[in-house]
Amino acid sequence: xxxxxxxxxxxxxxxxxxxxxxxxxxxxxxxxxxxxxxxxxxxxxxxxxxxxxxxxxxxxxxxxxxxxxxxxxxxxxxxxxxxxxxxxxxxxxxxxxxxxxxxxxxxxxxxxxxxxxxxxxxxxxxxxxxxxxxxxxxxxxxxxxxxxxxxxxxxxxxxxxxxxxxxxxxxxxxxxxxxxxxxxxxxxxxxxxxxxxxxxxxxxxxxxxxxxxxxxxxxxxxxxxxxxxxxxxxxxx
Amino acid sequence: xxxxxxxxxxxxxxxxxxxxxxxxxxxxxxxxxxxxxxxxxxxxxxxxxxxxxxxxxxxxxxxxxxxxxxxxxxxxxxxxxxxxxxxxxxxxxxxxxxxxxxxxxxxxxxxxxxxxxxxxxxxxxxxxxxxxxxxxxxxxxxxxxxxxxxxxxxxxxxxxxxxxxxxxxxxxxxxxxxxxxxxxxxxxxxxxxxxxxxxxxxxxxxxxxxxxxxxxxxxxxxxxxxxxxxxxxxxxx
DNA sequence: GCAATAGTGTCTTTCAGACACTATATC
DNA sequence: GATATAGTGTCTGAAAGACACTATTGC
Numbered sequence: 145x146x147x148x149x150x151x152x153x154x155x156x157x158x159x160x161x162x163x164x165x166x167x168x169x170x171x172x173x174x175x176x177x178x179x180x181x182x183x184x185x186x187x188x189x190x191x192x193x194x195x196x197x198x199x200x201x202x203x204x205x206x207x208x209x210x211x212x213x214x215x216x217x218x219x220x221x222x223x224x225x226x227x228x229x230x231x232x233x234x235x236x237x238x239x240x241x242x243x244x245x246x247x248x249x250x251x252x253x254x255x256x257x258x259x260x261x262x263x264x265x266x267x268x269x270x271x272x273x274x275x276x277x278x279x280x281x282x283x284x285x286x287x288x289x290x291x292x293x294x295x296x297x298x299x300x301x302x303x304x305x306x307x308x309x310x311x312x313x314x315x316x317x318x319x320x321x322x323x324x325x326x327x328x329x330x331x332x333x334x335x336x337x338x339x340x341x342x343x344x345x346x347x348x349x350x351x352x353x354x355x356x357x358x359x360x361x362x363x364x365x366x367x368x369x370x371x372x373x374x375x376x377x378x379x380x381x
Numbered sequence: 382x383x384x385x386x387x388x389x390x391x392x393x394x395x396x397x398x399x400x401x402x403x404x405x406x407x408x409x410x411x412x413x414x415x416x417x418x419x420x421x422x423x424x425x426x427x428x429x430x431x432x433x434x435x436x437x438x439x440x441x442x443x444x445x446x447x448x449x450x451x452x453x454x455x456x457x458x459x460x461x462x463x464x465x466x467x468x469x470x471x472x473x474x475x476x477x478x479x480x481x482x483x484x485x486x487x488x489x490x491x492x493x494x495x496x497x498x499x500x501x502x503x504x505x506x507x508x509x510x511x512x513x514x515x516x517x518x519x520x521x522x523x524x525x526x527x528x529x530x531x532x533x534x535x536x537x538x539x540x541x542x543x544x545x546x547x548x549x550x551x552x553x554x555x556x557x558x559x560x561x562x563x564x565x566x567x568x569x570x571x572x573x574x575x576x577x578x579x580x581x582x583x584x585x586x587x588x589x590x591x592x593x594x595x596x597x598x599x600x601x602x603x604x605x606x607x608x609x610x611x612x613x614x615x616x617x618x
Numbered sequence: 619g620c621a622a623t624a625g626t627g628t629c630t631t632t633c634a635g636a637c638a639c640t641a642t643a644t645c
Numbered sequence: 646g647a648t649a650t651a652g653t654g655t656c657t658g659a660a661a662g663a664c665a666c667t668a669t670t671g672c
Contacts, residue, residue, distance in 0.1 A: 148470045152432040153390035156462075156473055195389040195471050199462035223460045223475050225393075225436035233385045234432050236393055238460050238473075324624080341626070342661050349660095359670095365622040366669040561651080578653070579634050586633095596643090602649040603643040 154225070154234040158202045159190035159292065161221065161241045161299040162211060164249045165316055168332050169263040170303075172278060172296060173211060173249055174286070176258045181231045182289030186262070186278065188296070190237065203240040211259070213252045215242040217315035222298055229291045237290075241299045243315035262286060266300050266335060276300050307333055311352055314373045322360055322368035323347070354378075391462070391471040395439045396427035396529065398458065398478045398536040399448060401486040402553055405569050406500040407540075409515060409533060410448060410486055411523070413495045418468045419526030423499070423515065425533070427474065440477040448496070450489045452479040454552035459535055466528045474527075478536045480552035499523060503537050503572060513537050544570055548589055551610045559597055559605035560584070 162173035174186040191206040193199060203218060218240055225236040253259045262278040265285070276297040277285040288296070306312045313329045314321075327343050347353070354374050359367040399410035411423040428443040430436060440455060455477055462473040490496045499515040502522070513534040514522040525533070543549045550566045551558075564580050584590070591611050596604040 146469075148392045148472065151392065151429040153392050154430065154432065155385045155388065155390050156393065192388040193391065193462070193473075195391065196464050198464055199460060199473070220459060222457060223436060225430070225475070227433050227435055232383075235385065236430075236436070236475075238462070322624090339662050340624095341663085344625080346661080363623080364671055366624050366671090368624055559651090576635050576637095577651095578636085581652080583634080600650080601644050603641075603651050605651055 152234075154236050156193045157190050157235055157237045158193060158199070158206050159188045159237045159239045159295060160203065160206060160211065161188055161239060161296060162207075162213075162215070162244055162249065163241070163299065163303065164244050164246045164261070165329060165332050166246055166261065166263060168328070170266060170300070170332060171246070171249070171261045171263050172299075173244075173252070174260050174262050174278060174288075175210070176260070177289055178258065185289040186260070186286050187289035188239075188292045189259075193238070199238050203238075203242075207242065211252050212255060213244060213248050215244050215315070217243040217312060221295070221302060224291055224295060226291065237295075239295045239299070241302060243303075243312065245316055245318060264296075264300065268335070303333060311373065314352075320356060320358070320370040320372055322370060324368055326353075326371075389471075391473050393430045394427050394472055394474045395430055395436070395443050396425040396474045396476045396532060397440065397443060397448065398425055398476060398533060399444075399450075399452070399481055399486065400479070400536065400540065401481050401483045401498070402566060402569050403483055403498065403500060405565070407503060407537070407569060408483070408486070408498045408500050409536075410481075410489070411497050411499050411515060411525075412447070413497070414526055415495065422526040423497070423523050424526035425476075425529045426496075430475070436475050436477075440475075440479075444479060448489050449492055450481060450485050452481050452552070454480040454549060458532070458539060461528055461532060463528065474532075476532045476536070478539060480540075480549065482553055482555060501533075501537065505572070540570060548610065551589075557593060557595070557607040557609055559607060561605055563590075563608075 164171045173189060175189045177183050177185050177187050189206065189210045191202070191210055193202040197205065199220065203220075207213065207215060207218070221239040221241040223236060223238045227234060229235065249261055253261055262280065265277045265279055267275075275293065278288060278296065280286050303312065307330060313326060313333070316329050317325060323344055326347065327338060327340065330343070331337055352374055353371040356370045356372055358370045360370055361367060401408045410426060412426045414420050414422050414424050426443065426447045428439070428447055430439040434442065436457065440457075444450065444452060444455070458476040458478040460473060460475045464471060466472065486498055490498055499517065502514040502516055504512075512530065515525060515533065517523050540549065544567060550563060550570070553566050554562060560581055563584065564575060564577065567580070568574055589611055590608040593607045593609055595607045597607055598604060
């Protein structure tokens, strides 16, 4: 351990960007800080990386412990290490990005008094309004602790970028879903309306989903067919 | 500093993937390890993050100190933190990815005896051969220290992914370049030949470069026009 | 039958690939 | 003029957007 002790060591934390959809808006899980620094501000849920666990394991542990939920899509986003980002001392944080169905996220909020689901205002680059904001109950922009506003902005950018060429959108849907629900997810993330026939052609041609033969119920109009995600194992045939 | 001291702290390092092109092959800068662990194996150049510098600053410092060169394109790639990745103890590394013109890289190698430029064998996903390999002088696959083979594979993937929608390729070219040289860069990175008229149309329509009116010299055939990159500032008109 | 949405057929537009052709430099 | 590559015109095919049309459900 000799060479490693020549340099003072920073603390390393994980921050989680837990995103979902509420109606036509993207949302994020925030936690109220109950102690300094940034007491009373909203922050991304997070925690310290233990000395004997991998970064991925730490993210999974904090997801369960701190936010009491599971996610079907977790990936590392980016590491943030400006020397002054935490007034307590040198803290480098590895941000992880996860998607959770809306229902699951709301359940977590109900079981913990310090959690909230904030809608996001997400202007496109070049558009007036600048960066990403989390909005409070009355639609007012929230001040986030640390550099969490920057982290949030990067997460949105990553989500939009991966939407077209990965199965990321399915992480926001239940196991059985209609094509309209899938299109709603894409439209909410991209914040623009999409052409229905083109959307269906494009997504179905990918082979990412399969019709089940079942139909949704409870509609007052023609019920849509329910689809399921095709796993990579299914697709090997 | 109280809360931060409740958890043992890991060491944090930077590893650099310094990539370039040699002829039609992608290359990477490797450093011979002169001490344990992995003595005698090749590794990515790297170093410890100092307690008062940002991750980006650390990457820039190590780029100059350790590899004696500058780059016009540096970006954070990913953080690796498996508990057993360094036998000396817990070390989390933040990998940075940089592109350097071939000439600059070769100059760095000549000025340091422990550096080499290794060609890469880069199979496409699904193709036989599996993962990315660095090749020695006789074309034999090199064993890399730590988890550096994994890091290298991710860097190649990132480079290929960003090629289509960013100006990343220009970082491998001199300030004035011909369209054929630009196409050669793309073909080497993607490891496939591209259609000439389509390539020209696509890249010129982006507005990323401008003709200079000058022409290359020293050819035995018709000299091609020289182009320069259009900076974002230029493009605002 | 009415209302409302599901789902499709097809025309148009856009863009990439293919290929052949013209242009221009050195020797 | 021979040669080798620069650079372009144009045909073709694939895929996205637009739009209208048919289909099917509850009431």
